[in-house]
């Protein structure tokens with residue numbers, strides 16, 4: 093009797109489809125197969141096999157097996173778990189798990205080898221080729237170059253049959269970490285954390301810990317030693333997740349120093365052929381250490397023993413487009429499925445992780461003492477109402493004075509502003525019109541480097557017009573507010589002799605550029621670095637002693653759940669840039685609300701006071717981590733159809749204990765790319781099966797073709 097295979101396809105389908113296993117194929121769970129779907133043939137993955145007849149659809153026969161490494165059971169379970177968690181279709185997380193296979197496998201290398209046939213005629217040039225070819229397999233060009241002869245000499249020997257063409261698999265190995273190297277010297281606090289990690293790894297099974305240590309306390313050394321301990325098992329693999337590509341180079345270098353081998357890298361900057369290679373070496377177990385972005389969670393690890401989520405509080409772990417997920421939460425789930433340990437590391441942990449640590453669900457590893465001689469920076473508030481900048485400028489007299497003193501000492505300053513471009517808003521002084529993206533409700537941001545107005549939401553851009561598109565007035569468009577480019581302009585004006593550079597995603601496009609800029613800063617070739625949050629994390633600048641936060645109120649104005657938390661995290665990290673080494677650092681925060689709890693907590697460097705206040709607020713409001721949130725975002729170009737759908741959805745909200753639904757309401761960004769947007773917000777008590785509620789609710793209303801519905805569990809964006 094033939095078997096039935098449940099095959100999941102990396103496509104927007106509601107479930108895995110049943111297919112018949114052809115005679116003699118002997119499939120296994122995790123195998124890649126080619127299956128017919130309508131007129132097409134699609135690659136899918138076998139999720140389950142069973143004996144019997146009859147499937148969830150008329151059975152078609154599997155066409156064949158695709159010869160790629162099978163997906164391990166842990167990945168299959170993780171794909172199913174992630175789809176359920178995100179209330180989304182399982183084909184999306186599967187597509188992420190298969191991403192490394194999009195590029196075809198590398199072709200075998202064409203090489204030349206000696207056949208043993210003696211040449212008919214011996215010349216000095218031919219002898220050189222014979223000597224160079226002894227015992228190796230080189231390409232024709234490499235052999236000619238190694239022998240120092242022309243290509244014609246090599247070709248003559250091939251024609252005579254002295255050399256023959258052969259094909260070899262390209263080298264797909266990775267250098268293996270050297271585990272015999274001595275660990276770095278640890279201070280007692282670090283050593284205690286490493287001991288706990290060793291205990292957790294030794295105990296086996298799922299274990300979670302929060303590594304909570306101020307900036308510069310040496311968290312990286314702790315997790316490097318945890319990695320070393322995990323790798324004592326000769327088959328173990330570890331994954332280090334980072335929020336940004338800009339950080340990977342620094343972390344890779346640390347691993348290279350510690351283990352004399354570069355870890356495998358996985359992020360959007362890795363080329364497709366290289367991705368395929370990394371995917372395969374992870375599947376074979378040969379990649380022992382992987383450093384990557386959030387999507388690395390979907391790699392086919394054979395024996396994953398430890399996941400480290402560095403900068404675990406960082407909001408870029410939340411993927412907001414396509415398949416929506418929070419990589420920190422999924423990392424914990426993957427560790428659970430694999431029976432592995434997970435270590436969440438941060439100087440400013442998320443309230444969610446602190447909540448879990450306080451409740452005893454995570455081991456809480458606290459690092460308080462700074463490693464080495466570094467001191468915490470002194471944090472001061474500049475009251476912008478008392479000492480405002482000159483009109484049309486953004487740096488206050490106290491900050492300018494501190495910069496002058498710093499530069500005079502030959503030290504470096506960083507000006508921090510989490511806003512790209514030149515000005516966040518351009519308006520017409522004749523008619524008051526604000527320049528907006530033509531198909532969105534977001535303001536256009538002026539970029540002076542490119543002379544364009546850019547929508548940071550959709551990527552739309554246009555040349556800055558000479559006349560107002562609304563009233564036609566000439567030269568009437570004025571730039572409102574500062575972006576990093578404008579602060580750079582002011583810094584150059586104030587300190588004409590200083591070397592000024594900008595670190596933002598517009599000036600530092602990839603990991604290589606980030607590495608180059610960081611090296612320039614470390615070498616002391618920059619005096620003033622103007623930076624967005626791209627530079628607020630991870631990097632060590634020994635001669636940086638002053639951080640000026642241009643607009644400390646910026647995130648507080650965002651008006652979303654995590655605004656206060658994010659402000660605290662960003663400012664604490666930006667301030668922590670200063671004086672990480674021997675020189676004492678200083679941070680000055682420009683604010684119009686010096687009395688705000690966040691500002692006061694920062695000034696006092698009292699994280700506990702801030703957390704207590706923030707936790708109390710969230711608890712009173714039943715917000716995460718005390719309650720759970722989910723958003724429904726419905727959008728479509730047809731306003732009437734959208735309206736009808738959200739009304740229908742509102743009419744069929746399931747009755748459930750401990751769940752409240754707010755909406756429908758126009759989304760704050762009511763139009764994006766010509767699509768109108770409506771939102772619901774769902775708040776549930778912690779013990780409610782929120783995913784089950786959302787899935788049941790969505791199934792009750794038919795979605796018109798023109799409407800797109802997105803469910804966002806634990807939303808970070810409220811736009």
Ligand SMILES: [Zn+2]
Nearest residue numbers: 520523560563
């Ligand atoms: Zn106008």
